Amino acid sequence: MSPFTLLFVMALFSFAIHRLVLLKSLSIIVLAISLVLVYLGYATPLAGFATSEAISFFEAVVLLVVGAFILSEDDVITITQTLFIAAASFLLLESTTLISFILSFEVMSILSFVLVSNITSIKEAEGAIKMFIAGSIATAVLFFGVTLYLWSTQSLDTPLIVNVDSFGILGIWFMLGALFYKMTIVPMHTWSADSYAQVRPLYAALLSGVVKTVVFVATFKFFSPFILATDVFSTPIFIVLAVITMSLGNILALFQKNVTRILAYSSIAHAGYMLLGFVAVRSSYASVGVLYMAVAYIFMQSAVFILIDKLSRGVGDIKLEDLHGLVKKDKWSALFLSVQLFSLAGIPLLAGFLAKAVMVYAVVDAGYIIVALITLLNSALSVAYYAWIIKHIYFEENASDYTLEKLSFSSSATQVILLLGTLYFGVFASVVFSLTL
Amino acid sequence: MSALVTVFFPLVFSLVLYLATQKTQYARYIVLVIFLGLFAESIELYTQLPKEGYLLLGSFFEVSRFDFSLVFAVDTLSVIMLLLTSILLILVTLSSWHIPKQAAYFSLLLFFSGAIFGVFMSTNLLWFFIFWELTLIPMYFLVGIWGAEGRVYAAVKFFLYTHVASMLILLAFFLLYKQSGTFDMTLIKESVLVTPAFIWWLLFVGFAVKMPLFPFHTWLPDAHVQAPAPVSVLLAGVLLKMGAYAMIRMVLLMLPHQSQKYGWVLLVLGVVSLVYAALMALYETHLKKMVAYSSISHMGLVAIAMATLSYDGLSAALYEMIGHAFIIAPLFLIAGFFHQKTGSWQMEDMGGIMQRAPYISTVFIIAGLGALGFPATMGFVGEVSVLISSIESYGLWLIVVAFVSMLSASYIIWTFRRVLYGSMSSVVRSSDFSISKMEFFALIVFSLFIIVFGIYPQVIFSLINDALSGYTFLGGRV
Numbered sequence: 001m002s003p004f005t006l007l008f009v010m011a012l013f014s015f016a017i018h019r020l021v022l023l024k025s026l027s028i029i030v031l032a033i034s035l036v037l038v039y040l041g042y043a044t045p046l047a048g049f050a051t052s053e054a055i056s057f058f059e060a061v062v063l064l065v066v067g068a069f070i071l072s073e074d075d076v077i078t079i080t081q082t083l084f085i086a087a088a089s090f091l092l093l094e095s096t097t098l099i100s101f102i103l104s105f106e107v108m109s110i111l112s113f114v115l116v117s118n119i120t121s122i123k124e125a126e127g128a129i130k131m132f133i134a135g136s137i138a139t140a141v142l143f144f145g146v147t148l149y150l151w152s153t154q155s156l157d158t159p160l161i162v163n164v165d166s167f168g169i170l171g172i173w174f175m176l177g178a179l180f181y182k183m184t185i186v187p188m189h190t191w192s193a194d195s196y197a198q199v200r201p202l203y204a205a206l207l208s209g210v211v212k213t214v215v216f217v218a219t220f221k222f223f224s225p226f227i228l229a230t231d232v233f234s235t236p237i238f239i240v241l242a243v244i245t246m247s248l249g250n251i252l253a254l255f256q257k258n259v260t261r262i263l264a265y266s267s268i269a270h271a272g273y274m275l276l277g278f279v280a281v282r283s284s285y286a287s288v289g290v291l292y293m294a295v296a297y298i299f300m301q302s303a304v305f306i307l308i309d310k311l312s313r314g315v316g317d318i319k320l321e322d323l324h325g326l327v328k329k330d331k332w333s334a335l336f337l338s339v340q341l342f343s344l345a346g347i348p349l350l351a352g353f354l355a356k357a358v359m360v361y362a363v364v365d366a367g368y369i370i371v372a373l374i375t376l377l378n379s380a381l382s383v384a385y386y387a388w389i390i391k392h393i394y395f396e397e398n399a400s401d402y403t404l405e406k407l408s409f410s411s412s413a414t415q416v417i418l419l420l421g422t423l424y425f426g427v428f429a430s431v432v433f434s435l436t437l
Numbered sequence: 438m439s440a441l442v443t444v445f446f447p448l449v450f451s452l453v454l455y456l457a458t459q460k461t462q463y464a465r466y467i468v469l470v471i472f473l474g475l476f477a478e479s480i481e482l483y484t485q486l487p488k489e490g491y492l493l494l495g496s497f498f499e500v501s502r503f504d505f506s507l508v509f510a511v512d513t514l515s516v517i518m519l520l521l522t523s524i525l526l527i528l529v530t531l532s533s534w535h536i537p538k539q540a541a542y543f544s545l546l547l548f549f550s551g552a553i554f555g556v557f558m559s560t561n562l563l564w565f566f567i568f569w570e571l572t573l574i575p576m577y578f579l580v581g582i583w584g585a586e587g588r589v590y591a592a593v594k595f596f597l598y599t600h601v602a603s604m605l606i607l608l609a610f611f612l613l614y615k616q617s618g619t620f621d622m623t624l625i626k627e628s629v630l631v632t633p634a635f636i637w638w639l640l641f642v643g644f645a646v647k648m649p650l651f652p653f654h655t656w657l658p659d660a661h662v663q664a665p666a667p668v669s670v671l672l673a674g675v676l677l678k679m680g681a682y683a684m685i686r687m688v689l690l691m692l693p694h695q696s697q698k699y700g701w702v703l704l705v706l707g708v709v710s711l712v713y714a715a716l717m718a719l720y721e722t723h724l725k726k727m728v729a730y731s732s733i734s735h736m737g738l739v740a741i742a743m744a745t746l747s748y749d750g751l752s753a754a755l756y757e758m759i760g761h762a763f764i765i766a767p768l769f770l771i772a773g774f775f776h777q778k779t780g781s782w783q784m785e786d787m788g789g790i791m792q793r794a795p796y797i798s799t800v801f802i803i804a805g806l807g808a809l810g811f812p813a814t815m816g817f818v819g820e821v822s823v824l825i826s827s828i829e830s831y832g833l834w835l836i837v838v839a840f841v842s843m844l845s846a847s848y849i850i851w852t853f854r855r856v857l858y859g860s861m862s863s864v865v866r867s868s869d870f871s872i873s874k875m876e877f878f879a880l881i882v883f884s885l886f887i888i889v890f891g892i893y894p895q896v897i898f899s900l901i902n903d904a905l906s907g908y909t910f911l912g913g914r915v
Contacts, residue, residue, distance in 0.1 A: 285503075347574060348567035349448075357563070357607070358503075364611040372611065376604035383600050387577070387593055395581045395589050430500045 003034035004044040004090040011083035031067045048100035054435035072414040089214040099156040116199045127198030134191035138181035145174025162229040182215045184271045186245040196264035205305030208267040213294040220290045221437045238278045246272025246378045259318045285362035287437040292358045296351035300343040303418035310411045311404045323392045325399030336415040345386035346379045351425035440494035440509035447551030455544035464543040476523040483516045489907045504620040510560045513904035518557045525674045533667040534875040549575040562610045562620040584663040591663035598656040602646035609639035637695035647680025651710040661729040666773025674762035697911045700744045707740030715844040723782045725772040735761045742823040745830035752901045753822035760815035764807035767883040771801045778868045789861025794870035798857045803884040809846040814891040
């Protein structure tokens with residue numbers, strides 16, 4: 001049995017289970033079994049899906065993070081949706097033909113719309129609707145691109161054909177443009193800051209932590225042969241997009257007063273860093289860079305958003321001042337939050353540093369030294385707002401009136417798992433380096 | 438394996454220490470014992486050193502396709518830095534014996550010790566960078582939590598400023614790796630590099646910020662003034678030395694031809710730092726800021742000595758680095774002590790402290806005389822050797838160094854006049870100048886070092902000779 005099948009069946013079956021404890025423990029068991037199946041190398045038993053060592057490894061990371069999610073989630077419906085998203089991630093990561101890729105991608109989009117449609121306030125509705133509209137446009141653009149490509153090649157059930165005529169190339173670029181919506185690349189990013197900041201932070205954790213990285217890895221795996229074949233033409237485009245995305249994300253993050261909003265913009269900036277993998281596609285380190293960035297990012301971004309969700313009881317509207325004196329109220333959440341923020345900032349011995357370092361080295365290796373310099377300076381700029389959040393946690397004497405929730409035991413367990421991931425991949429790089437997407 | 442423990446045990450154990458001693462006062466004893474252990478470890482490393490070259494301590498975390506293995510290897514130069522660092526760590530622990538929030542403070546100090554030992558022990562450039570950056574984290578919290586009124590601004594500015602500089606260093610390391618195929622600093626040869634000049638500039642600017650040299654120094658007065666006194670000692674005694682060490686090792690010794698070509702930049706910035714900071718110190722009425730500028734001025738001397746690129750010059754630079762650490766430390770500590778007792782930083786609010794606290798004032802005078810280069814102190818030996826070596830290499834115009842020494846004499850002696858002597862202010866009259874035994878002991882040790890190594894500098898010079906014997910020097914003039 002393949003891990004996808006198992007997860008999908010479990011997700012369907014979970015509709016019938018209404019007892020939280022039962023559902024939680026059953027899901028964790030299923031995730032554990034899937035982990036073993038992933039380790040044994042089982043792929044989805046459908047035409048157009050195949051797995052590789054790197055994909056299996058990344059799937060295992062996704063399973064770990066999803067498991068950590070479910071561990072501290074107390075809403076039955078959200079657990080079901082998380083299971084569906086995990087199953088869809090497997091489909092997307094394993095897809096090898098165009099038809100399987102676009103179908104899995106659409107499944108993923110629809111699942112994320114369903115996820116955010118669990119609305120309790122007007123603020124969440126705004127975020128959800130923005131995401132839905134942007135997502136619909138992305139779908140339209142994607143299918144337009146597919147049409148052009150299909151017209152040129154008459155082939156859907158093969159991997160992407162590299163040598164296509166100009167219509168085919170146009171089609172592929174339309175497809176990439178549509179994917180950029182989900183990857184929050186400037187100028188297709190406008191929905192994401194509002195959505196990530198205004199929907200429930202837990203959903204933002206799933207969307208920006210899991211869904212975005214999965215789409216990134218799958219897109220890189222699927223499109224990199226094409227980008228490599230046309231790199232004279234495509235690299236300048238990716239350089240411009242990557243530089244604008246990371247700079248705009250970082251600069252806008254500097255001006256935010258709201259923690260979730262800072263994290264939303266930092267998520268956009270990280271999309272820029274990840275796009276460097278497409279810039280450096282000539283280098284043999286590009287795929288390691290993308291994989292490392294995805295692994296590091298999925299741990300740190302999910303951890304931060306989940307923590308914000310728990311601290312604010314799902315509201316997510318935490319201003320910087322509300323964090324004053326957090327270290328006195330709850331030193332463990334202060335520790336978890338600051339370590340993950342340091343990782344996002346790219347401070348060494350944490351996964352975020354190595355991911356950025358490998359990515360920048362790939363860019364240097366491909367010969368774009370100025371781009372590498374811009375990236376490094378961007379990363380230094382980003383320290384300004386991460387260190388600023390940490391300043392509010394540790395250096396302010398007077399505690400705020402805002403009552404932050406204490407971490408429950410299960411939430412702490414979630415954070416410990418994610419923290420261990422961040423620490424492990426900050427020191428032990430050999431696993432990732434031995435893999436190629 | 439023991440090298441791995443030396444570096445990672447403090448990093449990991451710091452969290453345990455914090456959790457275990459939160460409500461108690463034991464952290465300081467444990468940390469003191471660990472630092473004594475680090476000192477013993479440094480001495481043991483010294484005894485094991487081979488005549489020339491590196492003592493390999495092990496290689497860890499190997500990765501396919503990328504030179505990510507953490508190689509620990511030390512030579513005499515690194516052991517000198519380790520000895521200096523561990524001595525300072527012990528004395529800093531003693532001088533912060535009664536600091537508030539003990540557990541957190543000493544855990545951060547412990548974390549810092551692991552990172553700084555990593556900097557001096559690893560020869561893999563990427564890991565060197567990792568530890569280099571890691572020292573920022575404890576410093577950020579130490580300045581930000583225990584600092585004075587403007588601590589938050591100072592901490593964030595320090596973190597950002599030095600982090601930006603580090604990014605240039607990282608880019609240079611990546612270029613070195615791309616062009617030479619290895620991150621091992623002992624194997625990189627300048628001749629194989631494609632763009633050595635570009636790399637030289639990146640590294641130079643990156644390390645000049647840490648040293649700091651004139652246009653890149655603005656983080657230092659803020660950080661040093663706002664930090665609590667023992668942390669200022671660490672900043673001046675260890676962090677600045679880290680910059681100077683990296684400048685010697687990665688700029689002068691790794692890229693000698695480029696350094697010869699651009700040595701004048703180092704010289705000019707050194708002279709400008711020396712003069713500018715001395716003038717600023719003369720102008721300053723804020724006691725600790727005066728000490729901070731005097732610190733920058735002395736690092737200017739170090740830079741001038743480095744710029745000679747000669748054997749004599751580098752030994753002078755290394756001696757001055759050590760001397761600077763021992764001289765500036767008691768000045769910072771006593772400045773902090775006076776502020777704690779009088780509640781003011783301004784020199785005009787003090788005056789007549791000599792009558793109230795004669796012993797501490799004597800230590801202040803000894804350290805001050807060291808700073809102005811009085812004979813029989815470390816400052817004299819340092820300044821004279823810098824002066825001689827720089828005139829040897831660049832000609833007689835460097836007599837300017839001697840003139841700046843007169844400037845230092847004026848601000849130091851004027852400080853004595855304003856702070857220690859003169860009419861006793863009401864604040865001084867009403868404050869209590871008692872000092873704890875531990876803090877006083879640390880001050881005594883510092884002043885002994887200043888005098889003993891000033892009269893008998895051969896001990897340090899013989900160490901330095903061992904450190905430099907393996908290298909060939911090109912000399913500064915093209």
